[in-house]
Amino acid sequence: MIVLGIETSTDQVGCAIGGVEGMLASFHAARGRRHAETLVPAIEFVCKSVDIELREISVVAVDIGPGLFTGLRVGIATAKSMAQGLRVPVIGLSSLDLLAHQVRWSGRLIVPVIDAKRGEVFWSFYRHVPGGVQRLTEPKVCTADELSNEIAARGEECLAVGDGALRYRDILSDDLVEFGGQGVAYPSATDLVELAHPRAVREEFVMARELEPLYLRKADAEINWSTRSSA
Amino acid sequence: MTIEDNVTGESERERDRVLGIETSCDETAAAVVARGTDVLSSVVSSQVDLHARFGGVVPELASRAHVDLLTPVVAEALVTAGVEGPDVAAVAATTGPGLIGALLVGVAHAKALALVWGVPFVGVNHLEGHLYAAFLEEPDLELPAVVLLVSGGHTMLILMEGHGRYRLLGQTIDDAAGEAFDKVARFLGLGYPGGPAIDQLSMEGDGDAIAFPRGMRDDAYDFSFSGIKTSVITYVRKHPDVDIADVAASFQEAVVDVLVTKARRAAQDTGAKAICLAGGVAANSLLRERTLDACIEDGLRGYLPSRAMCTDNAAMIASAGWWRLNSDGPTSLAAGANPNLRLPVS
Ligand SMILES: [Zn+2]
Numbered sequence: 001m002i003v004l005g006i007e008t009s010t011d012q013v014g015c016a017i018g019g020v021e022g023m024l025a026s027f028h029a030a031r032g033r034r035h036a037e038t039l040v041p042a043i044e045f046v047c048k049s050v051d052i053e054l055r056e057i058s059v060v061a062v063d064i065g066p067g068l069f070t071g072l073r074v075g076i077a078t079a080k081s082m083a084q085g086l087r088v089p090v091i092g093l094s095s096l097d098l099l100a101h102q103v104r105w106s107g108r109l110i111v112p113v114i115d116a117k118r119g120e121v122f123w124s125f126y127r128h129v130p131g132g133v134q135r136l137t138e139p140k141v142c143t144a145d146e147l148s149n150e151i152a153a154r155g156e157e158c159l160a161v162g163d164g165a166l167r168y169r170d171i172l173s174d175d176l177v178e179f180g181g182q183g184v185a186y187p188s189a190t191d192l193v194e195l196a197h198p199r200a201v202r203e204e205f206v207m208a209r210e211l212e213p214l215y216l217r218k219a220d221a222e223i224n225w226s227t228r229s230s231a
Numbered sequence: 232m233t234i235e236d237n238v239t240g241e242s243e244r245e246r247d248r249v250l251g252i253e254t255s256c257d258e259t260a261a262a263v264v265a266r267g268t269d270v271l272s273s274v275v276s277s278q279v280d281l282h283a284r285f286g287g288v289v290p291e292l293a294s295r296a297h298v299d300l301l302t303p304v305v306a307e308a309l310v311t312a313g314v315e316g317p318d319v320a321a322v323a324a325t326t327g328p329g330l331i332g333a334l335l336v337g338v339a340h341a342k343a344l345a346l347v348w349g350v351p352f353v354g355v356n357h358l359e360g361h362l363y364a365a366f367l368e369e370p371d372l373e374l375p376a377v378v379l380l381v382s383g384g385h386t387m388l389i390l391m392e393g394h395g396r397y398r399l400l401g402q403t404i405d406d407a408a409g410e411a412f413d414k415v416a417r418f419l420g421l422g423y424p425g426g427p428a429i430d431q432l433s434m435e436g437d438g439d440a441i442a443f444p445r446g447m448r449d450d451a452y453d454f455s456f457s458g459i460k461t462s463v464i465t466y467v468r469k470h471p472d473v474d475i476a477d478v479a480a481s482f483q484e485a486v487v488d489v490l491v492t493k494a495r496r497a498a499q500d501t502g503a504k505a506i507c508l509a510g511g512v513a514a515n516s517l518l519r520e521r522t523l524d525a526c527i528e529d530g531l532r533g534y535l536p537s538r539a540m541c542t543d544n545a546a547m548i549a550s551a552g553w554w555r556l557n558s559d560g561p562t563s564l565a566a567g568a569n570p571n572l573r574l575p576v577s
């Protein structure tokens with residue numbers, strides 16, 4: 001069973017292909033051309049480099065967010081479209097799950113933090129459990145200051161990872177907080193494939209049209225509208 | 232069924248059907264068109280209701296809706312046309328102009344389909360798509376033709392000399408015609424979108440009741456619609472008891488007068504054989520009527536695509552995509568979208 005992973009929720013664009021034999025090939029780029037320009041040629045390259053025909057793909061896995069809207073949609077639209085064209089199902093995974101997975105052996109409270117721009121971050125709390133991580137709270141969006149308060153209120157040693165943690169390091173810094181480095185700053189397409197594979201085997205997937213992005217933030221007009229309506 | 236099953240048996244047949252995808256603004260659309268002229272399917276999922284309460288298109292909401300709607304819309308277009316994906320000649324998608332986030336959804340979708348089906352991807356200019364809408368109903372359209380492209384974002388007078396050969400004769404120096412309709416409708420409390428609302432209400436009013444100014448009517452080919460919008464607002468404030476239907480009808484009369492006068496003049500000056508209407512405003516009843524009258528009077532052919540083909544749709548993208556594929560070949564899968572893409576004019 002071959003799984004294709006598509007990851008575009010942050011400034012990094014990535015794709016990977018793998019199966020029972022493990023990871024076969026992957027591509028990641030954190031700067032340069034836009035996600036929409038890079039992604040499809042990268043998928044083509046990754047498949048060709050390990051002699052995988054596109055029709056051998058059984059499942060398309062994709063990061064559904066939270067993350068940067070425009071990039072996120074490029075990945076989700078590409079995943080839905082490939083699944084539609086290949087007539088295969090899709091598996092959606094959260095960007096925060098993927099970030100936490102990268103540091104799953106830590107005994108500390110794991111806090112994946114994704115830069116949501118405009119001074120805000122997407123985040124959640126996780127803990128190591130045998131075989132991976134367990135999410136403790138619902139994913140949220142708030143300012144870095146508010147997250148700092150949440151961490152302080154928790155009062156335990158934690159490991160903050162992700163581009164949001166690095167960007168707001170000054171605000172989040174505290175005796176209890178340790179920071180993950182650049183190597184774990186972005187969700188990775190290889191983790192996506194690794195996590196999606198067992199789910200694919202268990203047939204825990206959906207059809208392309210059922211896959212929904214996890215935005216966490218309303219469109220600006222809706223926010224203004226509800227403020228105006230309630231005023 | 233696997234993809235391989237579909238490919239075999241089709242190889243002998245000429246590939247002439249293009250899947251078109253359009254997501255540049257607030258319509259999620261997909262269509263299958265054969266040889267650039269025969270519409271086998273054209274599915275348009277309008278988001279008008281979604282944006283109506285905000286009085287205009289909200290880019291982020293439009294992009295979100297495209298992601299949700301595009302997969303089922305593409306599936307319906309293929310099923311209705313009775314076409315298997317890998318049998319299409321190409322997948323064409325609008326790459327601009329339009330809302331960047333919205334465009335990217337369609338481009339990403341189209342490129343991924345082209346990749347998995349092993350067929351060419353073709354990037355299409357939305358404005359060129361509008362020009363090709365005329366060919367969908369008049370495959371034998373006579374060229375050169377003057378095309379009056381009027382929509383919420385554009386007002387252009389174009390001389391179409393051949394496939395892919397355009398001359399820009401004139402365009403608006405301020406508001407687009409459709410924009411003026413939307414703004415006046417909003418001011419009159421007629422809601423969004425403004426074009427159909429004004430068209431409807433004008434039926435009950437007198438177009439000669441108020442003489443609104445005809446901006447730049449006697450200038451060559453450029454347009455200006457911001458003055459008339461201001462006149463309407465000033466007039467209604469001064470005459471609060473005026474019949475709104477008369478205001479709508481007189482406003483529409485003034486705009487249509489300018490549009491038709493210039494299209495006619497352009498056809499005469501260039502020796503064009505026909506006048507074509509394109510773009511959302513081309514669905515306006517008075518504009519259609521006056522254009523036809525003018526063509527009859529001047530001995531020109533008048534091409535008025537159906538209302539469904541005037542407003543944004545993917546059949547026009549598939550059509551333009553077919554011609555672009557034949558003239559320029561496939562577009563790279565590394566292509567993106569360009570919100571400010573211009574019509575390639577000479
Ligand atoms: Zn348009």
